[in-house]
Amino acid sequence: MSQSKIITWRKIVFELKTIGSNPFINMFGIAFPLFLSCVICRSIAGEVSDTQLVREATTQVFLSIGTIIPMATVLMGYAVSHAIEIEKEISERMSLFGISIIETILNRILAQLVYMAGSFLIYFTVGGLCGYILAPDVRGVIIYTLCIIVLTIILFVLGHGISTLCRKFGLTYFVAMVIYFAIMIFSGLMGISYEQFPKWMRAVSKLSPVTYMNQSDYVKAWLGNSYNFGPIVQAFLFLMALTGILLFLAERRERRISA
């Protein structure tokens, strides 16, 4: 049953409902990062007396833990739900009603962005009301938003590639979980910072843009101070190339299966 416009608000709302109906996404996409940030900030505030230093540190905590939101909602959430759709032939059923996979994906990308915008709004509102976040510079907000959007798109492609290649819920869940924790560990989000890593871990860590968003000087960008964007841009480009290859392999497999 073909519906003329590929992207409509109603279709996006449907995808938003799909995302919202997954308790895992709500739990790890909003509740977990918010809880984690608040706990860490509270502990920092108790240990350091210099107010400016504390607020810079807590702002940095919020900025870096904020990267968990796209990782949980897009990398984990989308990959797993797409794998379920492939495994249960839901996409195939929808295509028989004239709803193409491309249409679903486009509306889903926008729904993910809307969902994440809502998540970040809650996240930063709570952080701001608790006094953990320093007021940003306009450029700082734009840069952070851009970083999150690019990261989200990369994670979306990564999630799509994994689920298309794995095709089963169990395997996709396992692979996505491994990548999720690998990014968290190598980006220094699991308690051990980049500076404490052995040499080989640092080499891997440098390839992840989340590493740079988790470093103490990233807050400078947020506050509008000078910041060297070279390494983070390189890491984004590297991840883009990697996910691009994965997407190519996934599409090739998809075509082979359809034939």
Added chain:
Amino acid sequence: MLLRIEKMNVMYQAQVALDITEPFQIDEGDRIGVIGSNGAGKSTLIRALVGLKSYEGHVESHLRPQDMAVQMQFNQYPEGLTCKSIMERILGTQIRKDPKLQKLIQYFEFEECLSKRYSKLSGGQKQRFTIILVMMQEAPLTFYDEVTSGLDFETRGSLMQKLNEWYENRRDALLIVSHYYEELERLADKLLILDHGHVIAYGEKRRLFHRYCGRAVIVLEDTQKNQQLIGEEHRIAAPRQYLAVSPQTEAQELALVGRLVQENISFRRSECDIELLYMNAKKEYQEGVANVSK
């Protein structure tokens, strides 16, 4: 003409799933029952026609795959959402603003299921859900692939009755795959019989019955006494525990029926028994194949 299959070959890896060599066509208003054992190629035919499976060959039609509606054997939808949300998304409409959809929901007594999640529906409710969506498409050609499989007797009966009534005065062409012959006796006017990917027979139900079973068939229980009574002449293939006789003329039939009544033997007369038709068409086809290979 809605669709004409000139030639169609579908492979699953090295195995031939469907090999149609004799052309056949589907016309407007046709009600075609597709029968055959498991692996005969029934679902493969549907999947190929709606574009889910690639094939070699040629199909002539002005219909695109999206112009056809299909109820698959298993239909899954996004989990965690209510039937209402899924229905409105797929159909691109709102139930409260769509009288046609409201009518179908009412017709299939689906009102109470709208607020339920699809995963929470029973087998019959799930089938009714897809049927509503399929019927809303108002496609010139609709496929029903084992729409009642897995349903209990009562649910199956009521669902088929609803389908019968709905399509009674409509011109849509239907292609119905089923293992339940009694369903096809009510719904189908043509039959397509498949076996191991090959078309055994295709045509108007009564004409096929006449060809493979004769003008009428008398079916009775398979006992020694009955075997002796009817003899070997004019016996045709029948399901286990039954004997089937196809008298050539009315006079022969009357004589046989007279003897059965005289002996107080219960029997059934049929002019369009699909199971008998299928068995005899398959027998003739297999004998033909065996003769060719000799």
